[in-house]
Amino acid sequence: MRDIQQVLERWGAWVADNKEDACWPGVAAGLSSLIPSKVKTRVxxxxxxxxxxxxxxxxxxxxxxxxxxxxxxxxxxxxxxxxLAREHHCSDGHIGKKLQNAEGVVDGYLMALGIKLEIDKYIMR
Structure with a gap:
């Protein structure tokens, strides 16, 4: 079984370090300066x-x-x-539940589409 949190952590690091903004032209263009340097040093x-x-x-x-x-x-x-809780005006516990739900949706998309990732061999539970 795939560890979706590890997949998303590595994807998030990849997006944060994507200097060319190749996949996020409308979203990440001009936002690279807002990403803290500690975020850019992840696997x-x-x-x-x-x-x-x-x-x-x-x-x-x-x-x-x-x-x-x-x-x-x-x-x-x-x-x-x-x-996140402050921005969404709710408790941090509620944010955790929302994140878990969103992670489940992404994991479901990947499973339903039968997508195999290269990183699966490193992050399987």
């Missing part, structure tokens, strides 16, 4: 996996924009539960 996925997960995330953005925003803020920008 990343390969480009092929990054593009694949970005495509899944684009589908999530179209269907569930709130879940997409939460995942993007947490995994790309590296915001804490407390920061």
């Amino acid at each position: 990343q996925c390969c480009d092929e996996d990054g593009i694949t997960i970005s495509n899944v995330m684009a589908g999530l953005r179209a269907k569930h924009p709130a879940a997409y925003d939460l995942l993007f803020d947490y995994y790309v920008f590296g915001k804490t539960f407390m920061q």
Whole structure:
């Protein structure tokens, strides 16, 4: 079974370090200066996996924009539960549940589409 949190952590690091803004021209263009340097030093996925997960995330953005925003803020920008809770006007426990739900949706997309990732061999539970 795939550890979706590890997949998203590596994807988030890949997006944060994507200097060319290849996959996020409308989203990341001009935002690279907002990403803290500590976020850019994490372990990343390969480009092929990054593009694949970005495509899944684009589908999530179209269907569930709130879940997409939460995942993007947490995994790309590296915001804490407390920061997210303050922004969403709820408790950090509620943010944890929302994140878990959003992670489940992404994992479900990957499973339903039968997508195999290169990083799966490193992060299987």
